[in-house]
Amino acid sequence: MNLTSPSQVKAWCIENGFHPNKALGQNFLVDRHALEAIVAAAEIDLSQGPARILEIGPGLGVLTEALLATGAEVIAIEKDRRLAERLAEALGNPPRLQVITADALTVDWPTLLKDGFQACVSNLPYSVGTRILLDVAFQKAAPKRFVLLVQTEVAERFAAQPGTADRGQAGVWLQLDYDVSLVRTVDRGCFWPKPEVESTVVRLDAHPCPLSEAERECYFALSRQGFMHRRKQLGSLLRRQTGLLACTDEVLAQRLAAAGLEPRIRPEELTVGQWTALSKVYAEG
Numbered sequence: 001m002n003l004t005s006p007s008q009v010k011a012w013c014i015e016n017g018f019h020p021n022k023a024l025g026q027n028f029l030v031d032r033h034a035l036e037a038i039v040a041a042a043e044i045d046l047s048q049g050p051a052r053i054l055e056i057g058p059g060l061g062v063l064t065e066a067l068l069a070t071g072a073e074v075i076a077i078e079k080d081r082r083l084a085e086r087l088a089e090a091l092g093n094p095p096r097l098q099v100i101t102a103d104a105l106t107v108d109w110p111t112l113l114k115d116g117f118q119a120c121v122s123n124l125p126y127s128v129g130t131r132i133l134l135d136v137a138f139q140k141a142a143p144k145r146f147v148l149l150v151q152t153e154v155a156e157r158f159a160a161q162p163g164t165a166d167r168g169q170a171g172v173w174l175q176l177d178y179d180v181s182l183v184r185t186v187d188r189g190c191f192w193p194k195p196e197v198e199s200t201v202v203r204l205d206a207h208p209c210p211l212s213e214a215e216r217e218c219y220f221a222l223s224r225q226g227f228m229h230r231r232k233q234l235g236s237l238l239r240r241q242t243g244l245l246a247c248t249d250e251v252l253a254q255r256l257a258a259a260g261l262e263p264r265i266r267p268e269e270l271t272v273g274q275w276t277a278l279s280k281v282y283a284e285g
């Protein structure tokens with residue numbers, strides 16, 4: 001089957017009594033140009049030996065097939081047993097493909113990632129895409145690059161800059177460890193069945209993190225607290241906290257000053273550098 005032919009994909013589903021499951025985000029990519037853009041953005045490099053690529057949600061295998069064609073090894077995790085069981089055979093049992101039937105939300109990531117992946121390249125299911133990415137991206141052995149097809153709204157949140165309406169927790173977290181760039185938009189018509197919203201290819205490239213483990217903990221706790229009420233002033237949001245963020249009002253004022261922050265600044269206005277500076281001050285105690 002030509003997996004970029006909407007009519008062939010549709011015919012396969014009808015012949016096999018397969019009804020794409022909306023809850024599992026089963027909108028299959030059927031556009032060659034979008035597919036090529038995803039694979040190109042992954043910049044798979046075989047010069048240092050085998051390139052292991054993680055794919056989450058291979059579905060019928062359109063992206064899996066394109067990734068294998070680069071010479072990469074693909075480890076694909078699919079929750080839908082019916083799709084997982086047919087995948088290897090449908091692609092001709094390639095020796096460089098391993099299919100794991102599993103829910104990416106409950107996978108033991110440290111074990112799965114321990115042998116290292118060059119990249120994670122996936123068309124993620126809409127409803128759980130952000131959760132899956134956040135689970136994988138902060139693992140110690142996370143791939144150094146992610147190329148993901150996600151809802152445009154979600155991609156824009158990952159890449160959002162301070163002071164913009166899309167600025168939120170996911171962007172502030174991801175940008176601590178990754179450069180995030182939007183590669184291209186993908187029209188609804190590039191999928192079958194057609195989803196309700198536009199999609200975008202987003203790329204994340206790991207960069208060194210300037211924080212120690214203790215400082216990172218503060219970074220995540222501070223930004224989590226901050227984005228509970230993104231338009232409130234940081235000074236009032238951080239008052240009377242417990243646990244890691246506990247301190248008196250006086251110490252809070254000193255900490256904000258030490259990080260060079262006005263108490264009236266709003267969480268959505270802080271740069272990653274400012275969150276980082278505040279986390280260092282908090283970790284010092």
Ligand code: SAM
Nearest residue numbers: 024028029057058059078079080103104123125
């Ligand atoms: N890669 C295929 C493509 O581009 O056409 C399918 C992408 S489709 C948007 C998302 C895929 O993720 C589906 O195959 C779906 O069954 C699978 N999926 C949904 N939730 C999942 C989960 N929690 N863990 C693993 N796979 C999941």
